[in-house]
Amino acid sequence: MKNVTNTIEKPATNRQLISEDQSRLNTILNQTNRIYPAIKEISIAYEALKLGAFDNTIYQEIVKQGLSGIQNRYAASIEKMLDNLNINLEAVRDNFKNGTDQPLKKLDAAYQNLLNSANPGVHLGIKFPLETITIKNGNPEVNEEFKEQILETYCRVYIQQGPEMEMYKTLETLETSFNDFVKLLKEAKFTNHINIRTLGFLDRFLILQDDQTAKINPIVISDTLTYNERFNKSRVGVINS
Numbered sequence: 001m002k003n004v005t006n007t008i009e010k011p012a013t014n015r016q017l018i019s020e021d022q023s024r025l026n027t028i029l030n031q032t033n034r035i036y037p038a039i040k041e042i043s044i045a046y047e048a049l050k051l052g053a054f055d056n057t058i059y060q061e062i063v064k065q066g067l068s069g070i071q072n073r074y075a076a077s078i079e080k081m082l083d084n085l086n087i088n089l090e091a092v093r094d095n096f097k098n099g100t101d102q103p104l105k106k107l108d109a110a111y112q113n114l115l116n117s118a119n120p121g122v123h124l125g126i127k128f129p130l131e132t133i134t135i136k137n138g139n140p141e142v143n144e145e146f147k148e149q150i151l152e153t154y155c156r157v158y159i160q161q162g163p164e165m166e167m168y169k170t171l172e173t174l175e176t177s178f179n180d181f182v183k184l185l186k187e188a189k190f191t192n193h194i195n196i197r198t199l200g201f202l203d204r205f206l207i208l209q210d211d212q213t214a215k216i217n218p219i220v221i222s223d224t225l226t227y228n229e230r231f232n233k234s235r236v237g238v239i240n241s
Helices: 022-029 032-047 056-065 068-084 090-097 102-117 144-155 163-187 199-204 220-240
Strands: 015-020 133-136 139-142 156-160 206-208 214-216
Touching: 022 144, 032 056, 032 102, 032 133, 032 139, 056 068, 056 102, 056 133, 068 102, 139 144, 144 156, 156 163
Parallel strands: none
Antiparallel strands: 015 156, 133 139, 206 214
């Protein structure tokens, strides 16, 4: 699995970008539909500890270091409160502290939920790096650098100059010719009579030679362009008979 949090490696100058799949970026970012509610849950649990506001500093501490620091600060705040109340007997202090662990349990449950929310979907295979989310004005958002990292790591395709570029240009020509050819078939309504969901239909139009080259089958051109008209006439004949 690629680590998308690393610094982006700029493509070599002899490479050319030929594809960028924005839909894949959107699919990956849609994981935040699970993550953002989990962050809201953890913010509520944290602020219940009365240690201050939940902000980006606290969030980054949680996702990078876990809860140990917060647990220690919470324990220290309880000790300070008992000191301020002049409660000195250990038995009394211990009895009081017995009920103070519930907020920490809620925080831990929210933390586990947050970690689970970042697990990849079956079709993605990408564990969402929680540290790439920032908290601004109390709301989580994905920073722009991370979006660029996702594009570069998972959504872009580059090819090398030379044979790769030559093949790409040839395929571009083939793509254009194929699309133009299918357009002609549709205009002739021939696509009403054949399945063009696979490339097998090309066997009608191209004859593969022994040397793996292809030649046009010339006798099917007129037949193809007039087939729909002849088919409809034959149906009328059958109906009238």
